[in-house]
Amino acid sequence: xxxxxxxxxxxxxxxxxxxxxxxxxxxxxxxxxxxxxxxxxxxxxxxxxxxxxxxxxxxxxxxxxxxxxxxxxxxxxxxxxxxxxxxxxxxxxxxxxxxxxxxxxxxxxxx
Amino acid sequence: xxxxxxxxxxxxxxxxxxxxxxxxxxxxxxxxxxxxxxxxxxxxxxxxxxxxxxxxxxxxxxxxxxxxxxxxxxxxxxxxxxxxxxxxxxxxxxxxxxxxxxxxxxxxxxx
DNA sequence: TGGCTATTTTGCTATTATATCAAGTAGTCA
DNA sequence: TGACTACTTGATATAATAGCAAAATAGCCA
Numbered sequence: 321x322x323x324x325x326x327x328x329x330x331x332x333x334x335x336x337x338x339x340x341x342x343x344x345x346x347x348x349x350x351x352x353x354x355x356x357x358x359x360x361x362x363x364x365x366x367x368x369x370x371x372x373x374x375x376x377x378x379x380x381x382x383x384x385x386x387x388x389x390x391x392x393x394x395x396x397x398x399x400x401x402x403x404x405x406x407x408x409x410x411x412x413x414x415x416x417x418x419x420x421x422x423x424x425x426x427x428x429x430x431x
Numbered sequence: 432x433x434x435x436x437x438x439x440x441x442x443x444x445x446x447x448x449x450x451x452x453x454x455x456x457x458x459x460x461x462x463x464x465x466x467x468x469x470x471x472x473x474x475x476x477x478x479x480x481x482x483x484x485x486x487x488x489x490x491x492x493x494x495x496x497x498x499x500x501x502x503x504x505x506x507x508x509x510x511x512x513x514x515x516x517x518x519x520x521x522x523x524x525x526x527x528x529x530x531x532x533x534x535x536x537x538x539x540x541x542x
Numbered sequence: 543t544g545g546c547t548a549t550t551t552t553g554c555t556a557t558t559a560t561a562t563c564a565a566g567t568a569g570t571c572a
Numbered sequence: 573t574g575a576c577t578a579c580t581t582g583a584t585a586t587a588a589t590a591g592c593a594a595a596a597t598a599g600c601c602a
Contacts, residue, residue: 321457321476329453329460335524337451341560342440345447346432349440358579365432371561373580383528392569392578399527402520409513413446416510417494452590469549482591484550503548503599 338382343367344375345407347396351385352404355397449493454478455486456518458507462496463515466508 339345343365350356350364358376362369376396379385386399450456454476461467461475469487473480487507490496497510 321454321478325457326453329456331525332456332518332521333451333453335521336447336456337559340444340448340451342437342444343432345440345443346436359577367432368562369579370563370581373578374560377580383524383531389569392576394579400520400524402523406517406520407443409511409517410443410446412513413494413511414442420494448589470547479592480549481551481593485591488550500599503546505549 335382335384338378338384341375343372344379347372347375347379348384348398348403349407351396351398355395357390357393357395359393361396446493446495449489449495452486454483455490458483458486458490459495459509459514460518462507462509466506468501468504468506470504472507 339348346365347361350361358369358373361376362372365372376385376387380387380396384398384400384403385396387394387396389395450459457476458472461472469480469484472487473483476483487496487498491498491507495509495511495514496507498505498507500506
């Protein structure tokens with residue numbers, strides 16, 4: 321694979337990597353509804369706040385979310401509007417995969 | 432975050448993790464056009480064949496691709512038809528992000 | 543059967559990602 | 573100014589992943 325092509329896919333992989341974590345997916349889904357401050361996310365997730373802050377910085381640096389400051393609070397919102405559609409595609413993958421496993425089970429029980 | 436929700440996002444994260452690698456994204460894009468055997472992919476990628484085989488098994492186990500055997504060769508194809516759409520969404524993220532960085536550069540040079 | 547080709551699996555080391563705690567920054571308000 | 577709240581960053585220990593090479597498996601054909 322030539323370097324130019326590899327670099328292009330490297331960029332794509334970085335975005336996907338940023339989304340490859342259950343907490344970060346949860347965050348993205350929450351922010352798809354409306355913006356939230358770190359403290360609101362912390363209440364929902366119940367992890368150490370520094371862990372959540374770090375997840376947010378990973379999403380931000382990937383260009384997936386952006387922030388704005390209001391007094392003491394930092395509000396985050398989704399930058400990528402096509403993300404919910406994209407996640408429903410992932411949902412399809414999971415459903416398909418589960419079906420496949422189910423069919424496999426059926427086949428093996430018939431033997 | 433309650434366990435049920437966490438588990439759901441964990442499943443999604445696994446699919447995204449499988450896609451979070453430049454070689455695997457390349458593979459998926461190649462297979463989006465038509466099925467290919469491992470040896471054909473190896474020619475294009477030029478990595479150790481055992482490395483490519485491992486990438487393929489990661490994509491397969493995530494439900495993203497499937498395989499069929501023909502003689503000595505194993506042909507892989509895309510299982511997830513919505514994937515190209517989904518990747519164009521990632522492309523948008525990258526374009527947006529690049530624009531943002533460009534604007535930042537412009538702003539700072541005006542000072 | 544034995545030798546050949548295509549692919550997968552295993553064992554290994556190096557690299558990268560994650561979680562946590564402690565310390566640091568930034569904005570508010572008395 | 574100093575205490576307080578909301579958040580970020582740094583250090584570090586632990587866990588997951590990548591890539592290579594050697595060994596194993598599977599199908600073909602003489």
